[in-house]
Amino acid sequence: MAQYNLQINNRTYTVDAEPDTPLLWILRDNLGLVGTKYGCGIAQCGACTVHSNGNAVRSCVLPVSAAAKSKITTIEGLSEKGDHPVQQAWAEVDVPQCGYCQAGQIMSAAALLSKNPEPTTAQIETAMNGNICRCGTYHRIQEAIVLASSKIK
Amino acid sequence: MTIQKTNRRNFLKLAAAAGGGLWLGFNWSSTDATPIKIATNAEATSSALIDFNGYLSISPDGVITIFSPNPEVGQNIKTTFPMIVADELDADWAKVKVLQAPLDSTKFERQVTGGSGAIPHSWERLRKAGATARHMLVEAASKKLNASVSELTTDKSFVIHAGSGRKLSYGELASEAMNVPVPTEVKLKDRKDFKLIGKLIPNVDNHEMITGKPLYGLDFYREGMLFAMIQRPTAFGMKIKTADLTAIKAMPGIVDVVTFKNNVAIVGKSTWQVMKARKKLKVDYEPEGKLESTEDHNRIFKELLESKDAAVKRKDGDVDAAFSKAAKVITREYQCPFLPHNTMEPMNFFAHVREDGVELIGPTQTPDLARTETAKLLGIPPEKVTVNMTRLGGGFGRRLKADYATEAAELSSIIKAPVKVIWTREDDMMGGYYRPAVRYRFSAALDDKGNMIGYKLRGAGINAGNSTREDNFPAGAVDNLLIESIEHQSPITSCPWRAPITNFLAYAEQSFLDEVAGEAKQDPVQFRLNLLQKAKQSPVGAMKYDVDRMIGVTKLAAEKANWGKKNDVFQGFSVYFSHRSYVAQVAEVAMVQGKPVLKKIFAAADCGIVVNLSGSYQQVRGGIIDGLGHAMFGNLTFNAGAVQQNNFNNYRLIKFKEVPEIEVDFVDNGIDPTGLGEPALPPTGGAVANALFKATGKRIYEQPFIKQEGMGDVNISRNL
Ligand code: FES
Numbered sequence: 027m028a029q030y031n032l033q034i035n036n037r038t039y040t041v042d043a044e045p046d047t048p049l050l051w052i053l054r055d056n057l058g059l060v061g062t063k064y065g066c067g068i069a070q071c072g073a074c075t076v077h078s079n080g081n082a083v084r085s086c087v088l089p090v091s092a093a094a095k096s097k098i099t100t101i102e103g104l105s106e107k108g109d110h111p112v113q114q115a116w117a118e119v120d121v122p123q124c125g126y127c128q129a130g131q132i133m134s135a136a137a138l139l140s141k142n143p144e145p146t147t148a149q150i151e152t153a154m155n156g157n158i159c160r161c162g163t164y165h166r167i168q169e170a171i172v173l174a175s176s177k178i179k
Numbered sequence: 180m181t182i183q184k185t186n187r188r189n190f191l192k193l194a195a196a197a198g199g200g201l202w203l204g205f206n207w208s209s210t211d212a213t214p215i216k217i218a219t220n221a222e223a224t225s226s227a228l229i230d231f232n233g234y235l236s237i238s239p240d241g242v243i244t245i246f247s248p249n250p251e252v253g254q255n256i257k258t259t260f261p262m263i264v265a266d267e268l269d270a271d272w273a274k275v276k277v278l279q280a281p282l283d284s285t286k287f288e289r290q291v292t293g294g295s296g297a298i299p300h301s302w303e304r305l306r307k308a309g310a311t312a313r314h315m316l317v318e319a320a321s322k323k324l325n326a327s328v329s330e331l332t333t334d335k336s337f338v339i340h341a342g343s344g345r346k347l348s349y350g351e352l353a354s355e356a357m358n359v360p361v362p363t364e365v366k367l368k369d370r371k372d373f374k375l376i377g378k379l380i381p382n383v384d385n386h387e388m389i390t391g392k393p394l395y396g397l398d399f400y401r402e403g404m405l406f407a408m409i410q411r412p413t414a415f416g417m418k419i420k421t422a423d424l425t426a427i428k429a430m431p432g433i434v435d436v437v438t439f440k441n442n443v444a445i446v447g448k449s450t451w452q453v454m455k456a457r458k459k460l461k462v463d464y465e466p467e468g469k470l471e472s473t474e475d476h477n478r479i480f481k482e483l484l485e486s487k488d489a490a491v492k493r494k495d496g497d498v499d500a501a502f503s504k505a506a507k508v509i510t511r512e513y514q515c516p517f518l519p520h521n522t523m524e525p526m527n528f529f530a531h532v533r534e535d536g537v538e539l540i541g542p543t544q545t546p547d548l549a550r551t552e553t554a555k556l557l558g559i560p561p562e563k564v565t566v567n568m569t570r571l572g573g574g575f576g577r578r579l580k581a582d583y584a585t586e587a588a589e590l591s592s593i594i595k596a597p598v599k600v601i602w603t604r605e606d607d608m609m610g611g612y613y614r615p616a617v618r619y620r621f622s623a624a625l626d627d628k629g630n631m632i633g634y635k636l637r638g639a640g641i642n643a644g645n646s647t648r649e650d651n652f653p654a655g656a657v658d659n660l661l662i663e664s665i666e667h668q669s670p671i672t673s674c675p676w677r678a679p680i681t682n683f684l685a686y687a688e689q690s691f692l693d694e695v696a697g698e699a700k701q702d703p704v705q706f707r708l709n710l711l712q713k714a715k716q717s718p719v720g721a722m723k724y725d726v727d728r729m730i731g732v733t734k735l736a737a738e739k740a741n742w743g744k745k746n747d748v749f750q751g752f753s754v755y756f757s758h759r760s761y762v763a764q765v766a767e768v769a770m771v772q773g774k775p776v777l778k779k780i781f782a783a784a785d786c787g788i789v790v791n792l793s794g795s796y797q798q799v800r801g802g803i804i805d806g807l808g809h810a811m812f813g814n815l816t817f818n819a820g821a822v823q824q825n826n827f828n829n830y831r832l833i834k835f836k837e838v839p840e841i842e843v844d845f846v847d848n849g850i851d852p853t854g855l856g857e858p859a860l861p862p863t864g865g866a867v868a869n870a871l872f873k874a875t876g877k878r879i880y881e882q883p884f885i886k887q888e889g890m891g892d893v894n895i896s897r898n899l
């Protein structure tokens with residue numbers, strides 16, 4: 027066990043954990059930030075996507091010891107009122123079905139748009155291909171990203 | 180305007196909560212019964228409540244609350260049900276609050292998500308509930324405004340008196356409405372007056388979902404709860420020989436390690452500590468039954484297709500005679516593998532077994548089964564078990580099983596503590612209950628004019644039950660027809676998988692009919708229309724489908740896709756009836772640099788009245804993507820009872836880049852609505868296989884498609 031200070035959603039959390047604990051389980055079990063989801067545990071589905079210094083990363087394979095060095099944003103911290111342009115677009119387009127993958131989808135989309143506010147279709151495909159949606163909401167995800175992009179402009 | 184007779188027994192005014200307001204209970208299982216007196220408030224809060232179950236309440240501040248009884252897996256029921264009530268009520272949708280009801284089998288009749296059955300079951304009940312409440316509010320307004328009921332209209336939670344320009348809100352009227360007798364008859368709206376039904380209404384849980392609020396079973400947490408994972412046998416047909424638990428008992432965060440049945444449960448204080456300890460677990464297994472491999476199944480299929488023991492599911496006419504006089508006989512076989520459901524949220528359940536009762540909380544499609552199986556297991560009366568449903572991160576049929584809930588209860592009873600059992604993705608994919616593997620043999624007899632005079636189908640399944648749907652098309656359209664089914668019982672467990680049986684049967688049948696149409700030198704769409712005409716003019720035997728509705732979707736899909744009139748793409752057609760709804764599809768494949776690219780799928784659906792247009796688009800597109808992804812890629816294989824795929828690195832699910840453009844049209848016929856969670860899936864595989872055949876000249880007889888000769892290069896893209 028070691029102690030880590032984590033910068034998450036502009037707050038500092040202190041946790042006691044084993045160094046190899048993935049950030050995903052720190053968020054969910056230690057901090058009660060359960061918006062970040064478990065889907066595969068091996069960086070294959072994107073359900074656990076968070077931002078580390080603004081980049082989309084898979085928190086299921088990011089050890090807490092490494093996460094402690096960066097600024098982390100989770101779905102809970104993406105915006106104060108749930109009104110980030112990507113979240114707005116997601117609601118307007120009515121993207122979710124079961125909804126389980128959607129926090130990860132939104133975090134991937136938000137990271138893409140923060141770097142590239144007007145992505146091409148091919149760039150959207152590349153950025154989103156690692157996020158599986160078992161319900162098959164892919165068309166609306168694309169539609170929502172295009173809408174969010176127009177809101178950011 | 181439809182007038183609906185309601186008997187009083189079906190509606191009950193409930194005791195108003197503190198602060199007053201209108202509370203109406205309505206009976207989901209309403210049938211004709213003798214009227215009884217309206218319960219007093221005191222009765223309503225006690226035993227008289229028993230028969231009355233849906234709740235609709237309007238509080239004096241205008242908030243309308245509707246309880247949704249059915250598990251929400253993403254089929255959008257939690258939005259759709261309340262919409263129907265709210266439309267008849269003329270409620271301001273923005274002020275409607277929807278709450279998930281817990282399991283209450285004394286109140287709700289069908290708290291199940293499965294079979295696309297919720298909407299047909301509840302459509303009229305929900306409308307009556309809304310219309311009854313509206314009637315009572317209007318009566319109350321009539322008294323208050325001293326105006327006759329006929330002068331009053333309703334809109335957006337207001338009763339309006341156009342003559343005087345006065346209006347009263349439902350909130351203001353709620354307490355008075357409580358004193359109005361429940362009507363015996365209510366008027367239901369004309370379809371043209373629907374304000375919500377048929378519109379694009381967003382999901383009521385959108386805000387919670389997109390802001391990451393705790394909603395799912397895996398998100399549930401209670402102070403003092405323990406976390407557990409269970410090591411189940413690594414192969415079907417194995418049992419525990421020895422288990423060495425001492426090493427991991429001492430690991431950090433581990434509270435207990437116990438064995439029960441063939442399981443080893445590791446119980447700890449956090450998910451990761453349990454996962455880590457589990458890696459050190461040493462268990463030896465030994466066979467207790469057959470250890471089957473995929474090769475065994477391939478051999479077994481051949482035996483079953485030749486066996487004399489198949490059950491005859493349907494026989495019309497003289498099949499032998501038809502085949503012996505046929506000008507041409509076509510026989511083909513189609514096979515599909517087992518498939519895991521892979522709900523995005525893996526299985527999990529919270530259980531707390533106490534002296535005085537059992538509490539179960541988690542994602543289930545059938546809470547009642549979780550209760551009865553848990554009660555049986557623990558030897559207690561079912562009333563002692565409560566079940567609360569979380570939102571489900573997908574179901575697809577897997578959560579129609581209660582194994583993962585009872586397992587949690589069993590563990591809690593052993594360790595005497597509240598515990599949540601969590602399945603890893605590997606546990607989930609390897610832990611059983613799959614879409615059964617099936618092989619079909621179809622034969623068609625054609626006369627010299629190309630008419631199908633005989634038809635035979637034999638389904639051979641591994642734990643598939645009846646692998647045919649004997650009263651579906653083309654039954655009814657062929658004079659001489661034989662449908663048989665036979666199964667092999669295996670230790671590999673199966674269960675319903677979205678559109679059970681038809682998820683593969685439709686592909687096989689629609690591929691076969693396409694090939695038969697080719698042999699008969701007929702256009703595939705026309706060939707089906709001819710058969711349907713025959714079924715209409717001279718139907719043979721029982722038919723579950725409505726011929727005109729099947730013709731309707733067939734024509735609509737062909738028209739929208741401009742069937743047979745395009746030069747730049749190869750089109751494939753498929754049409755299927757399942758779960759009371761009808762869906763036809765046209766798939767379009769282009770050849771790009773010598774390789775086939777699936778670019779677009781048109782779908783025409785007839786589910787009667789479309790309740791929520793937004794959710795309906797989602798169900799059709801989602802069903803198509805599900806059907807496509809699994810037909811193209813899905814493959815679960817076995818070696819000596821052990822599953823050979825265990826996570827998304829070796830089991831392929833369809834991804835963002837791999838979906839074609841999808842265009843959806845609904846038939847507008849005003850018929851009472853039927854379900855849409857499943858019916859769009861079955862036709863997809865056939866439409867795609869038929870289009871790929873036109874593009875490449877190769878027929879596909881097995882899933883997954885990409886494993887078949889010449890299909891490894893198939894690309895799917897809406898953007899290429
Ligand atoms: S849970 Fe991290 S990528 Fe799947």
Ligand code: FES
Nearest residue numbers: 124125159160161
């Ligand atoms: S919405 Fe269900 S997995 Fe994406």
